[in-house]
Amino acid sequence: MKSSQEGDAPTGRGDGRKRQEILAAATERFGRDGYEHTKWADIAGDVGVGPTALYHYFESKQHCLYEIMGDAIEEFRARFVEITTNERDPARALTAVMVNSFELTEQEVNRNRVLVSEQGRLSRPSAAQPEEDARQAARARTRDLEFAWASFLESAMRAGAIPKSDPRLLTLAILGLYTSIWHWYRPTGIVPLRHIGEYFSRLALAMVGASPDGLESERSAA
Amino acid sequence: MKSSQEGDAPTGRGDGRKRQEILAAATERFGRDGYEHTKWADIAGDVGVGPTALYHYFESKQHCLYEIMGDAIEEFRARFVEITTNERDPARALTAVMVNSFELTEQEVNRNRVLVSEQGRLSRPSAAQPEEDARQAARARTRDLEFAWASFLESAMRAGAIPKSDPRLLTLAILGLYTSIWHWYRPTGIVPLRHIGEYFSRLALAMVGASPDGLESERSAA
Numbered sequence: 001m002k003s004s005q006e007g008d009a010p011t012g013r014g015d016g017r018k019r020q021e022i023l024a025a026a027t028e029r030f031g032r033d034g035y036e037h038t039k040w041a042d043i044a045g046d047v048g049v050g051p052t053a054l055y056h057y058f059e060s061k062q063h064c065l066y067e068i069m070g071d072a073i074e075e076f077r078a079r080f081v082e083i084t085t086n087e088r089d090p091a092r093a094l095t096a097v098m099v100n101s102f103e104l105t106e107q108e109v110n111r112n113r114v115l116v117s118e119q120g121r122l123s124r125p126s127a128a129q130p131e132e133d134a135r136q137a138a139r140a141r142t143r144d145l146e147f148a149w150a151s152f153l154e155s156a157m158r159a160g161a162i163p164k165s166d167p168r169l170l171t172l173a174i175l176g177l178y179t180s181i182w183h184w185y186r187p188t189g190i191v192p193l194r195h196i197g198e199y200f201s202r203l204a205l206a207m208v209g210a211s212p213d214g215l216e217s218e219r220s221a222a
Numbered sequence: 223m224k225s226s227q228e229g230d231a232p233t234g235r236g237d238g239r240k241r242q243e244i245l246a247a248a249t250e251r252f253g254r255d256g257y258e259h260t261k262w263a264d265i266a267g268d269v270g271v272g273p274t275a276l277y278h279y280f281e282s283k284q285h286c287l288y289e290i291m292g293d294a295i296e297e298f299r300a301r302f303v304e305i306t307t308n309e310r311d312p313a314r315a316l317t318a319v320m321v322n323s324f325e326l327t328e329q330e331v332n333r334n335r336v337l338v339s340e341q342g343r344l345s346r347p348s349a350a351q352p353e354e355d356a357r358q359a360a361r362a363r364t365r366d367l368e369f370a371w372a373s374f375l376e377s378a379m380r381a382g383a384i385p386k387s388d389p390r391l392l393t394l395a396i397l398g399l400y401t402s403i404w405h406w407y408r409p410t411g412i413v414p415l416r417h418i419g420e421y422f423s424r425l426a427l428a429m430v431g432a433s434p435d436g437l438e439s440e441r442s443a444a
Contacts, residue, residue, distance in 0.1 A: 034346050117342030119405065124256050169413070169421050176402025177395060183341065184394060191391070199391050207425045 019057050021047045023071070024107065026064050031110035035065055035118050059130040065118060066134035070141050072111050077145040080152075090156035091210045098204055101178060102197025109193070112182040119179075146171050153208070163209040174204050241279050243269045245293070246329065248286050253332035257287055257340050281352040287340060288356035292363050294333050299367040302374075312378035313432045320426055323400060324419025331415070334404040341401075368393050375430070385431040396426050 025046035029038040040061045044051045058064040080097055087093040104112070122139055126132040146168070153167040181200060185193070205212045247268035251260040262283045266273045280286040302319055309315040326334070344361055348354040368390070375389040403422060407415070427434045 034342070037346065117345075120256070120339030123339075124259065166421060169418065170425075172402070172406060173399060173422065173425050176405070177399050180394070180398025180402055183398070196391065199388060200395065203392075203395050203429045206428045206431070209428070 018047065018049075022054065022057055022064065023068055026061075027068055027107060027111050027114055030065065030068070030114045030118070035061075035114070059128065062121075062126065062128075063131045063134050065114070065121070066131060066138050068111065069115055069118065069122065070134060070138035072115050073138060073141040073145055077141065077148055080145070080148055084148075084152050090152070090159055090161035093152070094156070094162075094205065094208060094210055095201070095212075098201035099197070102193060102201070104193070106187065109182070109185070109187060112179075113185075116179050116182045146175070149174065161210070165209075170208065173207055177204060177207070240269065240271075244276065244279055244286065245290055248283075249290055249329060249333050249336060252287065252290070252336045252340070257283075257336070281350065284343075284348065284350075285353045285356055287336070287343070288353060288360050290333065291337055291340065291344065292356060292360035294337050295360060295363040295367055299363065299370055302367070302370055306370075306374050312374070312381055312383035315374070316378070316384075316427065316430060316432055317423070317434075320423035321419070324415060324423070326415070328409065331404070331407070331409060334401075335407075338401050338404045368397070371396065383432070387431075392430065395429055399426060399429070 022043060026038070026043050029043055029046070038061070040054060041051045043061075043064075044054045058067065079100060083096050083100060084093045087096055122135060122142070126135050149171040150167040153162070153170050156162045157164045157167065177200065181196065185196065187193070202212045244265060248260070248265050251265055251268070260283070262276065263273045265283075265286075266276045280289065301322060305318050305322060306315045309318055344357060344364070348357050371393040372389040375384070375392050378384045379386045379389065399422065403418065407418065409415070424434045
């Protein structure tokens with residue numbers, strides 16, 4: 001995870017390591033207990049600092065949430081760009097992205113859950129400045145991710161690798177389908193993530209109109 | 223919209239007409255300004271009663287939200303059952319359901335937006351009793367909707383109308399794809415709902431493995 005405010009950031013908010021610790025603790029609390037039910041002071045306790053010291057790093061609980069969301073979205077984009085740059089064949093790249101999207105640590109699953117259950121907050125302006133800046137940044141990263149996907153799909157359409165349609169709507173459909181999983185998926189459930197990933201990857205490829213042939217070999221190579 | 227508490231309900235909460243007025247006003251506020259940013263007193267003002275009188279109908283803003291969500295989910299289920307009972311051919315029934323899912327009034331679009339942006343709340347227990355009862359009821363209705371879909375898909379698979387796979391995961395995928403639309407769709411956007419409905423119906427049929435052939439004739443007949 002790379003944050004634009006990592007290290008000694010322009011805003012001067014704390015050092016990178018402690019900041020990452022706070023983000024990790026907050027992600028776990030938000031994912032497990034819900035954002036609203038999480039107390040800022042409990043996060044402070046998790047990382048062994050007083051509640052006041054927390055304000056050295058984040059303006060508020062909301063500020064912290066927006067940073068978590070922005071980082072998660074940026075990481076999705078970076079992974080996507082890396083895979084689609086390394087694999088020039090559109091169908092194989094698409095398959096590789098799908099497989100990669102389900103290779104997640106427990107913390108990443110938790111972060112996805114936070115992202116989807118709180119995504120509605122990104123559409124409502126915040127009255128406080130650092131919060132509003134972080135919200136705008138997360139929204140800009142969402143647009144960047146969508147743009148990367150739509151550009152990729154458009155190239156694949158032009159190359160004849162997938163049927164022509166509206167690349168932007170197709171992007172929203174793929175991201176929407178993927179996002180929906182984290183509303184109901186629980187690590188303790190009876191269906192393993194590997195199986196869900198396989199099933200939903202096939203569905204996404206069917207939506208795109210690409211063959212699912214590469215899915216098996218791609219997964220065993222991963 | 224049919225609510226189980228319409229008329230003189232067992233809980234004795236108010237008469238049906240005023241209750242529906244409150245639900246409509248709350249849906250509009252929640253959809254436009256967001257649930258958190260809506261004041262209970264403003265809803266009272268919209269329907270011309272004092273804030274105290276509102277408690278004759280609902281225990282709290284949260285109680286009202288859960289009732290709106292429960293009603294919306296129940297209406298989806300009732301529509302689905304009606305269509306799939308009247309049309310015995312699975313592929314044609316599926317197409318009819320898709321077309322119907324996008325024939326929405328402005329208020330229904332608004333309600334869908336409330337449903338998706340607040341759906342995370344349904345997974346967290348409420349401390350107060352009437353709220354918790356309404357939350358449990360909305361969750362039970364969600365399970366009923368999912369069960370109706372999965373049963374239908376399972377029959378269609380057995381009849382050979384669509385390829386065999388996991389009907390429950392396929393249900394979650396279809397509902398997840400549909401739900402995702404209301405996160406980004408705005409009536410003021412450049413893409414008309416009719417076009418979005420057409421596009422996403424095709425994607426859903428592609429996921430299911432059904433032919434999109436019936437989509438045009440079904441839509442012109444609707």
